[in-house]
Amino acid sequence: MNIAWQGEVTDTGGMERQHNKIHRDLARNLRKNMTTPEQQLWEALRKRQLDGYRFRRQTPLGRYIADFVCLEARLVIELDGNHHHDQQDYDRERDDWMQQQNFCVLRFWNHEIQHHQQTVIQQIRQALHQQSSLLLPPSPPAGEGLGMGGKFGVR
Template sequence: MVSTSIRRATARKLRANTTPHERILWRALRELPVDGTHFRRQAPIGPYVVDFFCPAKRLIIELDGGHHNEDETAHRDRERQAWLEREGYRVIRFWNSEITADLNAVLERIYVELYGSRDAEAVPLKHLRRR
């Protein structure tokens, strides 16, 4: 297992070098009109660093570019997602092209994942810190 300090350093490096699509989604997530919705970006979880993470709902959002279509990368993505799901996280994936083409549809899907339906009332989210 990779040490915590190495994972944190990797996460810091990734935050400093975000892709244009990550920046677009990050701005949109920060402007969600929902009290208590809190996302972290480039968050270390276990041996991985995930793109976006909502601790209160254990929801992970991953953005994938074209290179994720390649066999080896797609295989690593499946293994990674399986590990995260075994640990109790929910993972949703979006292609970078979805961020550019229809950001509102992406945000709507995220809202549904957070609250159960598009018409659900948003309630403040709180996560319990591990002690």
């Protein structure tokens, strides 16, 4: 379900808090009213079932609400039903924003979840591992870690 909060965030503390509350309430409502394909995918993603990665559902990211997100791997999963040209423009704008925030966005059609769920799960698994490998910090050069001997080393 692709719904976004279109309000304007301002620097006036109370106004911003009110907008954030509206955004959180919308996300909460979306979690309570998930579509059948969203429920099916959630059953496969919840409780770290997919290689130990933690997913959240209907989560605010900026002014958007992601269907599913793994913050650790910076992966967003969106499910699409039938939509019109204006919805495609909105999705493109939303994907661009998420990519600017260093999220990888995967999109699946509802019928893919319903009829080819294992293929979808495999694609998600592959993206998780690709994203995670991109996010790993580089190893320190030899002799510069907290290895043997130093202040924090084993004696």
